[in-house]
Amino acid sequence: MSDFYDIDTMALHAGHVPDKEFGSRAVPIHQTTSYMFKDSRHAAALYNMEEGGHLYTRISNPTVAVLEQRVAAMEGGVACTACASGMAALHLVTTMLASAGDHIVSTAQLYGANINLLKNTMPRFGVETSFVHGRDLDGIRKAIKENTKFVFCELIGNPGLDVLDIDAVVKIADEAGIPVVMDATFCTPYLFKPIDHGVSVITHSLTKWMGGHGVAIGGAVVDGGNFNWGKSDKFPTLTAPHYALDGIVFWEEYGPAALTMRIRAEGMYNFGPSLSPMNAFHLLQGIETxxxxxxxxxxxxxxxxxxxxxxxxxxxxxxxxxxxxxxxxxxxxxxxxxxxxxxxxxxxxxxxxxxxxxxxxxxxxxxxxxxxxxxxxxxxxxxxxxxxxxxxxxxxxxxxxxxxxxxxxxxxxxxxxxxxxxxxxxxxxxx
Amino acid sequence: MKFRINGAQVYASTGGREHVDGQPWLIFLHGAGASHLVWSQQSRSFAYGGFNVLALDFPGHNLSEGVPLPSVEKQAEWLKAVMDHIGVATATLVGHSQGGLVSLAMADKYPEKVERIVFVATAAAIPVNEKLIETAETSEPVAKSSMTAWGLGPDAHHFENSVPGFSQVGNGLRTMDLNQEGALPADLKACAAFENGLEIAGRISCPTLCVLAGKDRMTPLKFGKKLAEALPDNRLHVLEHSGHTIPGEAPLELNQFMRDFFNKE
Missing domain, CATH: 3.90.1150.10 (Aspartate Aminotransferase, domain 1)
Structure with missing residues (x-):
């Protein structure tokens, strides 16, 4: 018997315990933009990230948080940030890890919009991507440069259905001291758990099999928490003082969940690709089954x-x-x-x-x-x-x-x- | 902040704030196999609330270098050296699990350095199962998984969390991975060898607060209550639904109990 619940149980329960006041068994829909502060000290505490809680739905929301915690649980991650779509998820990861002058290596067997973002949009902001066939492991190794921030891939390529030897790709990335980011939409944690294979960050289009019903668009970034961002100076967005929050260093303050906290504090704040609580509710209904x-x-x-x-x-x-x-x-x-x-x-x-x-x-x-x-x-x-x-x-x-x-x-x-x-x-x- | 003790780098989170002359000191001490990260919901809260905070990584844990210390007494000696190095005359110690034992040892040997103690999910003795120590020595990942499972209460096993999107299961496992290999068995052995805690507790003269958990499978409530009863000037709170990892499982309640305690004293 495992130390923790199986995925079948997590799909139904993870992230939610019935509230004490009403005992609602289903996840309540918190259809609200904002939350009452108890007092000015409480308001300051939320803005300073002193304690957990919600201050504005662009940043977080209780219904969305249940979805995030459920997906984090099912994937075996340290945290998850839900967002408006799978494309928003890839954009968040890319912009939180890479800056102008940086580089990404990606397998070529990708969903078309993933290719477009990396090939045509990000170069306008100074982030270049080299695409290599997923079976060309030596090509992946050779494409990694000093300024490469991560290897991006899909396990089951869309639409060619190529299956990547992810264990080999993770080994190559490990040797280069960079993480692997995987769009795991096509496999879902039911078929494959990327973090167990050394993948460090997962993006999902929850719109697809996770939701399954075709009524809600949504995405997620799962933070594996298994990459040591502090091992090199390659990731200053996580290891150098942040521009806000009194110069917080996310890696020191939050360790394995550093990337998630940067996504929350900068990605959701400044880009605002938030998921609506109603869509989070719909997606949760899908994930249950x-x-x-x-x-x-x-x-x-x-x-x-x-x-x-x-x-x-x-x-x-x-x-x-x-x-x-x-x-x-x-x-x-x-x-x-x-x-x-x-x-x-x-x-x-x-x-x-x-x-x-x-x-x-x-x-x-x-x-x-x-x-x-x-x-x-x-x-x-x-x-x-x-x-x-x-x-x-x-x-x-x-x-x-x-x-x-x-x-x-x-x-x-x-x-x-x-x-x-x-x-x-x-x-x-x-x- | 980073500094050196006995030639090895030490890391302490200041809760994101510079220390200010004249503010009271609050030192957070983590438990076996953990690190300062267990206090992420306390360190910033109290640093922004008028305290000079040090949430320490013991040697060989997360961002602190050096060899894991083999006994609770040596951990207390190291803590004294840290306080002297930074110039902390006296501080409130907040100890989780093994950190509670270090607080007892510190108050016993250097009572002048200890203003108050907050004991969090701990006891006067933590007689660690020999099988767990053996597993930690031979198969650390298995021991980490077991400890994470036993260390979390029912809500955390349901992935309920006050920090949006977090998994305490995931964070518990990965936080331990950041420590040096061998840190966990060293901690467990240090806990198991510390036997005179109840006697020390009876001699402690400073005010103390015990915050214990009803669903604690690492330091069961009945043992925590024995410590609370032995402390001469103690206040006790029991969080019935929390597991052993109170700082992460019930952070808002713990912080409020601490504030009430500090305000009364």
Whole structure:
């Protein structure tokens, strides 16, 4: 028996104990911008970060805090900061760790907006990123420079479904004295716990599998607390006096949670990418059933992989659990519970057939999201990754004929029947 | 602040404020395997509240260099050297767990240096289980996990927290990781060897405050109460729902008990 609760229990309970006054079992929604100070001393104490509490919802909120504590618990981190979206999470981490003149090394197999932020936006603020294929471990090692602040990656690349050998990447980063930051949206802590593998910071789009219902956008930064920021002078944002709070040195004052406190004191204060309490509540409702949903996501995904492999209209199927996937062995090692519920496949007949397929599904939904309880399909080349250059698309394992399928929780028989009729439409379109 | 004692760097958090002449001194002493970080909800609060604060890392713990000290008596000697180095004539000591034992030893040997003592989740003796010491020596990560689990009460195990977004489980584990290897078994052995605490407690002449926890699995409440009963001029508060890690689990209550105690004295 573990010393601490299992993830199934944490998903339901972590971060919340019923309040003494009313005993509300569900997490109350604190839909408020601000909080009454007990007196002027209390107000000063909150502003000085002398004690815990809430002063303004841009910085923190009791409902949002339950979500943060739940995600921190499930990931095994020291703390979590929830924010408006997964992109806000990456922006917070990037700006808290890197400044003008700094550098990031990133794997190339990323969600399109992650690529855009690092490749096109951050350079305008003096932060450059070198992109390297996740399988090119030597390339990752060589790309790290004196001013590199972290290695960024996704375990299961979006949308190419490449699986990164994270243990090898962490070793490379360790040798260089820098942390690994991982966008763990596609795996969730149910399938993979990055901190157990030495990842130091996790970003999440909670909008996806964590929430699962498609009603709320949200993100999170989980602080692993396992990186010694004080070991070198590479991270002055955490080890040198802060401009406020009487020159607080976050590393000395908060140790493992230094990054979180900097995010709270500067990121949330100055950028303000706060999550609404209502969205935090919705996301909490989703997280309560994450373990159950993930089991069904995985079993349905496995069934759909088999179905697609045997369908005459499908030219190819990509999923890390297939033996011909280039990262099959890595996926088996790192993702024993399942390699996710995303599937890539090509429709025979090319772009036209693919479009006809997508336009004719009736149970699956054609939209720009993944990880929903409902099955979703999209054509990345013309939508989610349309702002990415042909070269970057190739590097990300993205082809023109690819359909990205996010397998939901519907009856597997209904899904197959829906795909059968959509494939018939696709065949007619190119006949 | 950083300074050197016996040639080794010592770190003490001042709670983010410069020391001011004439203000009373408040010295926070952490427990076994911990560091000044356990006091993060107290050090700033009292530093901004008119005290000169020193939240110390004992040698070999977090930001203090040197070899972990092998006995509570040696820890008290080291504390005396720290106070002399900084020029602290007398101070209120706030000791959590093992830090409470150091406070007892300090008050016994150097009563003139001790103005008041706040005992937090501690007892007059902490007879550490031999199996735990053995585990700490042979498999420190397992011992750290067990101590973190036993050291936290039910709310902390539910990840309820006064600091938004924090996990006391995560912070407990990672804080211990920042100490030198061997610091934990050294602390546990020092605790186990300290046996005359009850006798010392009966001789303590300064005012004392005991803040104990109802769900304490490291220093169970009944042992803490024995200490409280032995102290001649003591005030006792019991936080029924807290576990052993009162400074993190019930920081607002602890801080208020301390303020009330200081205001009365």
């Amino acid at each position: 994450l373990p159950l949903r993930m089991e069904k996501h995985i079993s349905n995904a496995r069934a759909m992989v088999e179905y697609l492999k045997g369908h005459e209209m499908v030219s190819w199927v990509k999923h890390p659990e297939l033996p011909d996937h280039p990262d099959h062995e890595t996926a088996k090692r790192l993702l024993p519970k399942g390699a996710g519920s995303m599937i890539g496949f090509g429709v025979k007949g090319g772009r036209e057939a693919g479009a006809a397929f997508i336009e004719n599904v009736q149970v699956a939904s054609h939209l720009a999201n993944v990880g929903d309880a409902k099955t979703l399909v999209i054509h990345p080349a013309s939508t989610t990754h349309s702002h990415i250059s042909a070269e970057d698309m190739k590097a990300g394992g993205l082809t023109e004929d690819m359909i990205r399928l996010s397998v939901g929780l519907e009856s597997i028989d209904d899904l197959k029947a829906d795909f059968n009729q959509a494939f018939r439409s696709a065949a007619r379109a190119v006949a």
